Amino acid sequence: MSSKVSDLPSVLADGSVERRLAGRRPAVFLDYDGVLTPIVDRPEDAVMSGDMRTTLRELAARCPVCIITGRDRTVAQQLMGLDDLVVAGSHGFDIWTPQQGSITDDRVSGYLDLIATVADRLRDEVGAIPGVQIEPKRASVAVHYRLVAAEHRDRIAESVQRLLAEHPDDVALTPGKMVYELKPNVDWDKGRAVLHLIDVLDLGSDDVVPLYLGDDITDEDAFRALRDKGIGIFVGCADDPEVGDRETAAQFVLGSVDEVRQFLTALGR
Template sequence: MGSRLPHALRDHHEFVAALGGRRPAVFLDYDGVLTPIVDRPEDARMSESMRRVVADLATRCTVCVVSGRDRAVVQDLMGVTDLVVAGSHGFDIWHPERGTLTHEAASGFEELVDQVSGLLRDEVGSVPGVLVEQKRASVAVHYRLADPDGQREVRELVERLLAERADELKVTPGKMVYELQPKLDWNKGRAVSYLLDTLGLTGDDIVPIYLGDDVTDEDAFRALRGLGVSIYVGQPDELDRDTAADFTLDSPAEVERFLDTLAR
């Protein structure tokens, strides 16, 4: 479990050994990594100091943001437009010079997402504390602010939708959110692997580093096993799952310190 993970700052010698003298390519989740988790998703704006650190690091190595949010939304929240961003769990990937990067799971599911979004809004959109967020490639149902009855209503609807559309939909649970996605073999891990190939980051002199806090980041942690270094962001004693991460950092504040050390 996470409590046995070495710490990427306090156990710096272990982290340096894992780098093996290679130059980093850094992949960052957004919520919980570049910003704290907040009650209202639209309030998760990156701080000025974090923005400076990320921009500084990007002048020294490749930096990509891999988020469950819509790509345009995360770019707006970041206030940074010159980074590679993989939004919607990697379904929508954008490069500042090459524009949208097309891959096997990049389109073909728009009608399904529209239908599911409409159904969710009709059935739970008016439940106090529930937010239905339609994205380019998924629908997120946030229930952090709902009371127990509202949370139960959301859970039962999601379970019913998955049963009725078992061949079309999958759910990715997150922190007080259900993410309904097309049932495609695509996730943050596949997106990171695609980016490593597409951006020419597969050389022996490069070490990919992925920082994430949620269960959706585990796919990326697993994808980098034997290839790079993965870092779970959060309190290890609050980790309620086994993790494929190699190291830990306690909070976005520690992420900022860590990225600053990488940039030097």
Template sequence: MNAPAATVRDLPHALHDADRFTAQLAGRRPAVFLDYDGVLTPIVDRPEDALISDGMRDTVRALARRCPVCVVSGRDRTVVQQLMGIDDLVVAGSHGFDIWSPQEGTIAHDAGSGFSDLIAKVTDRLRSDLGAVPGVVIEPKKASVALHYRLVDPDQHPRTAATVDAVLAEYEGQLKVTPGKMVYELQPKIDWNKGRAVEYLLTTLGLDSDDVVPLYLGDDVTDEDAFRVLSGRGVGIIVGHPDDPEVAGRPTAADFVLSSPAEVERLLSTLAR
């Protein structure tokens, strides 16, 4: 029988249980993969308000001088770069569909193109059906479209869910939905996610060697694919407070927990020394 999945409350803390965390590194050099929202910035009501603090920006830059640092986000890659104000990191946007490095520019891969018409049609459909609903935020991206409903009256939540179901039925076999924190992410139905993107980056950047330990910090359901990919070969750290109902009871494949972006900054500062 499989052991029950861990939750945030079950996990050791990456700062408070520092000896256990350091033992996982085992003298290897880290390669750090970071989600953006909820990790480098707190979750906010409006996506455009998620601006990185000066202290976090300085910490990420200092860490990048010490070891490889990649940002892996559901956001559009160019949007993440603008919000961070950092243009010399590897960034995988749109859940890894759009990968860019400062040395090579766009890093092409088979999953990264060919979906613009599909996403445009889906975006138009969502705007037509839900654009007038107060609080709805429809965020088109290079290879997906996000439907945010954090500011929507709870009475309208069934309507948003029903619209997503209707769109999936209309484009059956072409789309999948990835739920997140008060957001539905509609993506092309292919075998690609943040975990696959991390695997691809480890190989492409020459980081898949025994002397490298990949660390992945994320807070959302979409980050679980990366935690699973790194199980047994790296370290997954989920960012979320044990009292946060959006995180606390959710099963996770992460190895450690941090409660907030402020604690993320403390850990990254330690790694940067």
């Protein structure tokens, strides 16, 4: 079941989330880019604000807080300026907790050499294109083309498609905002990562309500995974036609990173 983002009720204007949390504990799962920081042209510029950092610290003192991001885990931790939260990097392929260390599903380990080879090919074929940014991660490689001139973008797409054709059984494409991300072709995504964390962190009891906040296509897997178990909250401006017309499995909406911080601050009280 899905709805247009423009048809979703706002968390801040609708009391449904508050009522569902009455007498129960939230467990909060958060995407990073577009949720905890605004989308920026250069990935390395998406540094979390001091105010958001304070908000997360206060919230984590009250309930479980987990970051689920497409970024490399260690990079996300550096950008947040926090190293004491649960983080699932690379779309859940690299999961770490302060108490238990790595709790990553081990299916990805056999693909690490191949992903490194794919990253090298991309550097050779498109790395010199002005504006392109190739971001190697532990278990994937992302090619950002937001700053690439329109006439060069087809060349990037062709390189990505060649790699997929050469490794159809081993490499898959994850869609994103102005980015191609190549990852191991295994049955794993942000939704499965969230369910894995709920199990490992013992958050499956009836007195816990999982909440997932995300803004990207990859977050839809998490919204669907929690549809009957928790609450999905889409982050984005519903008045923007490009966003408002999008179909989503989320149940509520927050319009901006500022509204996310307002909501998380209220949860942490």
